[in-house]
Amino acid sequence: MSLVLYGSTISYFTGKLEAALRYKEIDYRLEPMRSRAQRGLIPQATGVFQMPALQLGDGRWLTDSTLILQWLDQAYPQYPLLPQDPVLRFVSLLLEDYADEWLWRPAMHYRWHHAQDAARLSRHISEELLSDMPGPLWLKQFFVRQRQRHLFTVGDGVNAHTHAHVEGIYLNTLAALEAMFANRPFMLGARPSLVDIGFFGPMFRHFSQDPTAAALMQARAPHTQAWVARIWASRGSQLQGDLMQASPQDFAPLLREVGQAYLPYLLANAQAVAHGHKRFDVVLQGCAYRQVRTSRYRLLCLEMLQHHFAAASASQRVGLDAILADSGISAALRAQLPAHSGVDAATHSAFSPGLPMLGL
Ligand SMILES: N[C@@H](CCC(=O)N[C@@H](CS)C(=O)NCC(=O)O)C(=O)O
Incomplete structure (x- = not known):
């Protein structure tokens, strides 16, 4: 039985995991994580309110894309994502x-600050994920926009004083990637690897598709735009060559x-x-x-x-x-850390109950 990936067609981390599943040629089905499922079954099963969640054929659930990728490389060792060195x-x-945690900041800023982006994405989310909730579309859009800004931008230190710096996170990353993809197809050479999949998360669902960020990518980084499509089209069996074995x-x-x-x-x-x-x-x-x-x-x-x-x-x-x-x-x-998350880093896995991203 194939894997079932619960997520969304505009989600950073869902797209990231899909790229890995597609490259590794692992059969899966994408299901939208609608509000009823989010409120009920899935958070109970994974211990955390977040997407994506992956359900295996035997009924077990996995959460957190980073840990899922590590598990996938062990369970499906063909076309490894992690380099051997x-x-x-x-x-x-x-x-x-x-890529997961720091590019999240500009990804959310570009999506929710600009009116055109916020209008388009709040509509998409309302129609895809809130379709089983009562209420008019405009109200759902209003709710989604306010929620995202409260949680991830205005409510998380992103404001007029920090906009330029937050945008610089995207633009500097884009410049670094563009220099690489002008010279080689993937970050570690001939095939996608964990780093490509990591950067693909924000670059695919946010920066190459949300209107304001996508216009910047088109103007400044055409090789990166081509790499986004190349990753999405990648199938392990169709590529030749191995991953590099030293950090470029x-x-x-x-x-x-x-x-x-x-x-x-x-x-x-x-x-x-x-x-x-x-x-x-x-x-x-x-x-x-x-x-x-x-x-x-x-x-x-x-x-x-x-x-x-x-x-x-x-x-x-x-x-x-x-x-x-x-x-x-x-x-x-x-550095000696002054606090502990409460989770044992040595044993934490995709099968463990997750920790909410923002500690919500
Ligand atoms: N570290 C998690 C992060 C997952 C995550 O934050 N996903 C977003 C959507 S792309 C989410 O579910 N956010 C929770 C929310 O908006 O309440 C992973 O790698 O899977």
């Missing part, structure tokens, strides 16, 4: 986490963003959890963010990265430091 494997996990030099601009912005944000978030604060202020690359939401889930993201980093052998650590020390990443990965 342990150093490159760690760099891939780090960049995947950046041109990952440096992305790693700089991780070291200068994303990890300092994660460390400030850890402090906020330690102090029991629901919100915190943080200065990132000279930009002052105020009243950012504290996230226990993102503390777990940092714990997972630290766990993988600590598991590296002495010689692998030398290799990792050579790539990561300059950007300040190694220091953040060795």
Whole structure:
């Protein structure tokens, strides 16, 4: 029996997982995660209110795209996503986490700040996911727009003072990717890998499709636009060649963003959890963010990265430091955390009850 993926046709993390399933040629069916299912069965089964959720033929449920991808690579080892080299494997996990959690901020900003984007997407969500709720379409659209802005943009430190910085997260990432795809088809060479799938999440469902961000991609990054389509069309059996086995030099601009912005944000978030604060202020690359939401889930993201980093052998650590020390990443990965998410990073898996992304 094929897998059933519950999600949405405009969701970051649903599209991400679909790309992996399609590339690995794993049979699946996409079902919209409608409000009744969201309120009832699925969160009970997975322990968390989020999409996507994956149900196996034997009835078991999985949640969290990062953990699901790791499970998929073990359960379906053909066309592996994770590179074999342990150093490159760690760099891939780090960049995947950046793509999941840090690009989320500009992805939500571009979608919900601009009127044209918000109108189109609130309509799509209302029709796809809220079709079993009573009420007129305009009211559902109003509700969706307000909810998303409250949770993910205006209510999470994204405002007139931080707009330019938030947009820079997208534009800098786009420039780094464009330089790569002008020279090779995928981030690690001849085939898609975990890093491609990670960046594909926001680049596919948000940045290449939401009108404002898509116009920027079209104007500035045509090779990246072609890569988005290439990933979606990729089938493992139709591609030749293997993944690279060393971290490419041109990952440096992305790693700089991780070291200068994303990890300092994660460390400030850890402090906020330690102090029991629901919100915190943080200065990132000279930009002052105020009243950012504290996230226990993102503390777990940092714990997972630290766990993988600590598991590296002495010689692998030398290799990792050579790539990561300059950007300040190694220091953040060795930092003593002032709080704990409450989840054991060593045993956490796609089958464990999830932690809500925003600690809602
Ligand atoms: N870390 C999770 C994140 C999943 C996630 O945040 N999904 C979004 C939709 S793309 C969601 O369900 N948000 C919850 C909400 O809007 O309440 C994963 O990788 O699967």
